[in-house]
Amino acid sequence: MRRALTLIALALVCAPAAAADPPSPGVTHVKVPAGTPPVAWGAQLFGANCVTCHGPNGQGILTPVRGVGDQTGLGPSLVGVGARAADFYLRTGYMPLDDPHSQPRRSRVLFSQRELAALVAYVASLGPGPRVPSPQPERGSLADGQESFTEHCAGCHQIAAEGGYVTNAVAPSLDQASPVEIAEAVRTGPYLMPRFSEKQISNAELDSVIRYVTYAKHPDDRGGWALGHLGPVPEGLVTWFIGIVLLVATCAVIGRRFHA
Amino acid sequence: MIAFVVLVLGRFRRRPRLDSKARIVPPGVPDRRAENIVLLLFVCATLCAAAVIVVYAWDAIPNQTQFLGLALGLSFAFLSAACIVIGRRLVVTEELEEDYGTTHPEEEETLDQLAAEGGDRFTRKRLLVVAGAGAGTVLGAALLTPVASLGPVLDVSSLYRTPWRRGVRLVDEAGRVFLADDVEEDTFYTAYPEHADREQMGAPLVVVRFKPAELRLPEDRGTWAPDGIVAYSKICTHAGCAIALYRKPTFAPVEPKPALICPCHYSTFDATNGGEVLFGPAGRPLPQLPLAIDGSGELRAAGNFSGAVGPSWWGVRNHGPRS
Numbered sequence: 001m002r003r004a005l006t007l008i009a010l011a012l013v014c015a016p017a018a019a020a021d022p023p024s025p026g027v028t029h030v031k032v033p034a035g036t037p038p039v040a041w042g043a044q045l046f047g048a049n050c051v052t053c054h055g056p057n058g059q060g061i062l063t064p065v066r067g068v069g070d071q072t073g074l075g076p077s078l079v080g081v082g083a084r085a086a087d088f089y090l091r092t093g094y095m096p097l098d099d100p101h102s103q104p105r106r107s108r109v110l111f112s113q114r115e116l117a118a119l120v121a122y123v124a125s126l127g128p129g130p131r132v133p134s135p136q137p138e139r140g141s142l143a144d145g146q147e148s149f150t151e152h153c154a155g156c157h158q159i160a161a162e163g164g165y166v167t168n169a170v171a172p173s174l175d176q177a178s179p180v181e182i183a184e185a186v187r188t189g190p191y192l193m194p195r196f197s198e199k200q201i202s203n204a205e206l207d208s209v210i211r212y213v214t215y216a217k218h219p220d221d222r223g224g225w226a227l228g229h230l231g232p233v234p235e236g237l238v239t240w241f242i243g244i245v246l247l248v249a250t251c252a253v254i255g256r257r258f259h260a
Numbered sequence: 261m262i263a264f265v266v267l268v269l270g271r272f273r274r275r276p277r278l279d280s281k282a283r284i285v286p287p288g289v290p291d292r293r294a295e296n297i298v299l300l301l302f303v304c305a306t307l308c309a310a311a312v313i314v315v316y317a318w319d320a321i322p323n324q325t326q327f328l329g330l331a332l333g334l335s336f337a338f339l340s341a342a343c344i345v346i347g348r349r350l351v352v353t354e355e356l357e358e359d360y361g362t363t364h365p366e367e368e369e370t371l372d373q374l375a376a377e378g379g380d381r382f383t384r385k386r387l388l389v390v391a392g393a394g395a396g397t398v399l400g401a402a403l404l405t406p407v408a409s410l411g412p413v414l415d416v417s418s419l420y421r422t423p424w425r426r427g428v429r430l431v432d433e434a435g436r437v438f439l440a441d442d443v444e445e446d447t448f449y450t451a452y453p454e455h456a457d458r459e460q461m462g463a464p465l466v467v468v469r470f471k472p473a474e475l476r477l478p479e480d481r482g483t484w485a486p487d488g489i490v491a492y493s494k495i496c497t498h499a500g501c502a503i504a505l506y507r508k509p510t511f512a513p514v515e516p517k518p519a520l521i522c523p524c525h526y527s528t529f530d531a532t533n534g535g536e537v538l539f540g541p542a543g544r545p546l547p548q549l550p551l552a553i554d555g556s557g558e559l560r561a562a563g564n565f566s567g568a569v570g571p572s573w574w575g576v577r578n579h580g581p582r583s
Contacts, residue, residue, distance in 0.1 A: 062513060076511040101514045151433075155504035155523050166507045167528040167539050168516040192507035192515060194447040254344050 026110040027096060042122025045115055053100055054078050058126045074100040081188075082129020086120045088184035092177075094191075103169055103191060106176060133183040135203075137210040145212030148205050152196060160229035161216040166192060175217050179210045284374055286352070288381040294349035295384060301342035302391035305399065308335035312402035335399050342392070350381045416573055417582075422462025422564060424549055425583035429454040430465065430491070430559040438559040443469045443489050448506035448520070450494060453561070462569040462581065464494035465549060466503050466520060467559075468531050476533045477548075481566070484550040489559065491549040492535050493569045496522035498542035500571040503529070520546065534566070543572060547581070 028048040032041045046058070053075030055061045060077030078086070089095040090111065094104035111119065120132070150159060156171035158164045163173030169192045174182065183206055189195030201209065219229070227234050311331040315321055382388060412418060430438040430451040438451055451465040452458045472488040484490070494503050501524035509515035519538055520529045527540030535546030547565035554560050565581045 074514060164523075165526070166505050166521050167519065167526050169507065189446055189508065189510065191510055194506050194508055195444075196447055197444055199442060199444070200447060200449075254348065 029112075029115065038118040038121040039125050041115075042118035042120070042125075045111070045119050046122050049096055050119075053097070058123060072100065078123050078126055080127035080129045081123065082127075083120050083124035083132050084130040084184050085188045085190075086123035087116075087132045088181060088188055088190060090116050090119055092181060105170075106172060130187065133180065133187065135179050135183040135207055135210050137179050137207050137214055140204070140206075140208030140211035142208070142211055142215055144205065145208030145210070145215075148201060148209050149212050149216075152201060153209070156193070158229075158231065160219065160231075161213050162229050168192075174213050177213065179214065182210045182213055283377060284370065287377075288352040290381050290383045291349055292383065294345055295382065295388065298342050298345050298350070298388060299391050301338045301345065302388075302395045305335050305338035305342065305395040306391075308332075308338060309395065309399040309402040311335075313398075313405050316402075316405045332402065335395075335402065339395055339399065342395070346388075350379075352378050352380055411573065416575065417579075419461075419570065419573060420568055420579050420581050421460075422569055422581045422583065423453040423456035423460055424462065424561045424564050424581075426561060426563050428456070428561045430467070430551075430561070438467070439557050440487055440489060440553045440559055441557060443467060443559070445469045445471070445488075446508045451491065451559075461495055461500070462493065462565070464502070465491045466494045466506070467491045468506065468518070468520070470518070470532055474532055478534050481534060481548065481550070483552075484548060484562070486551055486553045489551055489553075490531065491551050491559075491561075492520065492529070492531070492546040493549070493565060495570045496524065496527055496542060497544040497546060498522065498527045498540065498571060499524055501525075503546070506531075544576070 028045075030041065030044040030048055032044065046054075050058075052073040053061060054077070055073070055075070058078035060079075061073045061075055063074075065073040089104070091109065093107035093109045096110075097104050109116070124131075149157075149161070153161075156164055156166055157174055158171075161174040164171045171193075177185070185193065186196050186201060186206060186209070219226075227238060308331050312328060312335065315324060315327045315331055318324075321327060379385060431454045432438060432449065432451060435454075437454070438449070443449060447468075449467040451467050452463055456463055458464065468490055470485075470488045470490065472485070475485055475488060475490070477485060477490075492503070495501075496503055499522075501522050503520045504523050505521035506518075507516060507521060508518045517538075518531050520531050520535070521527070522529075522540070522542070525541050527542035528538040529542070529546040530536045530538050535548050537543070537545060544567060547567040547569050549565050550562040552560050552562040564583055568576050568579070568581055
């Protein structure tokens with residue numbers, strides 16, 4: 001019995017690591033001899049996985065090209081986007097993208113951590129560009145963060161960072177976004193999101209925003225019943241249902257049938 | 261005043277009903293206490309309904325919305341409580357089974373008699389009717405009060421007025437003047453007129469920058485976007501919400517084109533093409549403000565909006581906006 005329990009516990013501990021680590025078959029993995037510099041390995045990974053859409057040397061493909069396996073290649077240039085954008089798109093699973101016409105969504109990362117680092121290093125080597133930011137949300141202020149978030153972000157992502165819609169696209173929920181990813185997204189402006197420079201949101205302000213988003217993942221729900229933080233419409237609907245039951249109950253109490 | 265009217269009208273005595281026929285409903289015992297409760301409830305309903313009007317009219321009250329809801333809800337609650345007391349304590353009830361399709365004058369008379377005798381317990385019927393009518397009237401007036409906020413009734417000229425005119429500088433939320441060089445592509449800014457009331461409908465702007473080649477403005481607006489910087493009214497032409505969303509493509513060939521979007525009903529305006537409606541319920545393009553860059557690189561208005569600002573009203577297309 002005890003051995004069985006130990007085995008189950010071991011399986012539980014190992015399962016997330018097993019799911020995250022060994023690279024799975026959606027992407028092509030390239031074996032390189034030990035000691036290969038990351039940029040060189042990244043170049044090979046890029047050639048195997050990204051070149052159909054981003055073109056040789058990451059110069060982009062602006063008119064659709066039929067590529068390997070009947071895939072249509074179409075994609076922006078990566079020259080000068082830097083490690084910041086590459087790290088964001090790869091670490092969130094936005095890239096690689098099945099169809100260049102669809103919106104990139106958060107999905108399972110198919111590269112290993114070392115492969116990610118190699119790819120990021122390669123994209124960064126394509127041209128001078130911004131580095132991966134290192135935000136310090138613990139220095140930020142929660143109250144200031146909520147204010148900035150309301151002003152700049154809540155229009156699309158909603159005040160509870162649950163995500164929302166813009167015409168023709170989805171503004172993703174931020175409940176899985178790490179502090180570094182949030183900082184990268186604010187400065188890069190992935191997909192249809194505007195890009196916010198340091199003049200608009202200073203680094204200190206960004207720390208506060210990240211602190212607020214981290215808080216909003218598990219907010220302090222004073223009412224006790226969050227209803228998914230979806231806002232006033234579901235809240236109103238629930239109130240309506242409770243209200244209608246109360247009204248019917250009141251009618252039954254004051255009516256005669258109850259006493260007959 | 262209402263209480264006075266109620267009292268005066270209540271002083272007239274009811275004429276005694278002539279009883280010629282035999283009773284159907286057993287005579288009820290008058291219940292003064294229940295009547296007093298009903299009167300009190302009607303008065304409370306009236307007061308709460310009056311409170312709705314007062315709260316609505318008086319802007320300085322904190323948590324105005326909550327008090328409005330409370331007063332309105334209480335008014336309805338008192339009214340229904342009064343009805344419940346009348347039904348349970350004052351109206352004499354008698355259940356009779358009746359077949360369909362037999363209409364005889366005698367039976368109709370019996371029914372009338374039933375209805376009349378059912379009210380036997382009321383000693384001050386007129387007073388109660390007046391109190392109930394008073395509560396209903398004031399509550400109705402309370403529900404109609406918001407009509408006062410619908411805007412100017414006949415003279416709409418004030419709706420065309422905006423604080424913008426040639427030379428007014430653009431400032432940000434903190435009052436800092438916008439420099440053309442500070443305005444970057446792929447993002448959006450909110451701007452206000454310098455030294456003007458920001459609460460006016462015509463005040464707030466949304467400012468976006470494009471590469472001049474990306475702009476496809478109407479021909480007569482050739483000079484309106486210096487260095488590719490365009491400014492539109494931030495107030496949606498559909499229902500007057502603030503345009504709080506901006507979408508910008510990262511890779512233009514496969515992504516939706518840049519647009520300003522209103523979060524209320526998703527009216528979508530083409531930011532490169534004079535604010536034309538791409539999607540949604542808005543019926544008019546977003547009014548564009550002509551811009552100019554002065555000698556020191558500051559952004560200034562070069563005139564007034566291309567059209568009337570805010571949600572539409574009658575004849576909205578008849579006049580241009582005025583400063």
